[in-house]
Amino acid sequence: MYGGGNTFESAKFEGLENEDPQKLAEFEARIERGEKIEPSDWMPKLYRKQLIRMIEQHAHSEIIGALPEGTWITRAPGFKRKLALMAKVQDEVGHAQLLYSAAETLGKPREAMIDDLITGKSKYSNIFNYPAFTWADSCFISWLVDAGAIVNQLANARGSYGPYCRALDRICAEESFHLKYGHHCVIHMATGSEKQREMMQAAINRWWGPMMHFFGPPDKVSVHTEVLMKWKVKMASNDDCRNQFLDMYVPKIWELGLTIPDPNLKKNEDTGRWEYTEPDWEEFKRVINGDGPCNKERLAVRRTAEERGAWVRKALLAPKTEYVAPLA
């Protein structure tokens, strides 16, 4: 699980005034009652658009996220770690398939989504534009990036769109071992030799900034969330997710004698919130817009897979079948 469903740009907020007020009221009442929206139900255009964007970007994140983590499959230390990492990465790619299906039920064909990914039109979780230099980086991703994604997705699983919730439920069930595996890897490094500890600390130092970016810009600059919260598209604010992550994992990092490269990081016991140095949001913008250390490689790998696999799909193509949107 790699997605940060809340970290991406939003759809343009316009046209809501053109919706049929009667239908809109029924739609909102259904969500208010706690019922899910299904693909054939009426929904505002903005709801559809925002969900497609969010689920699609989540799916792309699963695919692209498999690249930095998979970097170390061939050199994972020992047979057990290799088995586990392969199984985990396979799961993540499977999650992309589930998510693409959920987005398809809203009317965007899978091929169009893949096109938008490989032409750079569609975004994915920004953190995967950074490289995994050492095995310790792969451990950081398996434990903490996954943990961040879980915070986001447990929230999203309570959302209003049926197919997305079902995909997330299945994803969360399959995830049960990922987080434990990642934590196990980090514990092994942190309690190991001096060299292993150094490697793990260096990985944390490298990844802390991107990890703080992961939950998206601070609430004070994040716009348009009110209606998305009312429609249960967005279930928790960026800052709330970030705070929850810090609350759950900073103590676990400290417990291992590791440090976090932010002298201002501490929990304010009065407010219950974590205080921290804002990460460099200019860097976040620059990287998400294409100028990160690995943007080019990530897309090139995906595009190459697409191109070099084309002959297989061509050979399999059967004129009797026809693409239609999945039912649910």
Place this chain on the structure above:
Amino acid sequence: MESLDPRVSRLNIDENASLSPKAPLDQFGTFEVFVQLKEGKQYKHEGAVHAPNRDMAFIFAKEQFSRRLMCSGLFVVDTRNVFVTEYTEDTVNVYEKVADNADAQGEAQEFEFFHLMKRGKQHEHIGSIEAQSAEQALVMAKSEFINSDKPIYNVWVVKTNDILFSSEEDKVIWNTLPEKKFRDAIAYKAADKVKAFKIRQHK
């Protein structure tokens, strides 16, 4: 392209290749997948796969939906062959919307029924009925389900013959599932290690 990932370096990717969209060619058909977790349990809808035909859809479905959790049976059906009623909400049972009679001609065939009992959950297999068409099958099922305790929000009706079911022999594909303990959280206990580390730190 040189990468930290040796698998990527080996691909010999041209860094300056163009960003053109791929040729539109490979939109495979869509198939709905139903899974039975344990013998005796109801089959449930799990999702969809895209495949060039029903046999390939079965293989993809096996990989996608029965790789991780338990499974004792699986079937796939072309999405176009699923007859879908309208969706209702709140306290409205969808069978109230079914007409009292339907045109029917030709031979009777078996139809499988799937009910959505809670919005947001999956469709579950209920049973089958012999009828001349999906519409007629719905009419026949109406008397049985219109007074159900809980409202039914949506029904899928599928001709049994349109479904590719896993067979008895297929079941060996799930035999190795219990052997893959490395995919269970329980295989990653490390509390002792952390405890021992803390004691060392305090010395």
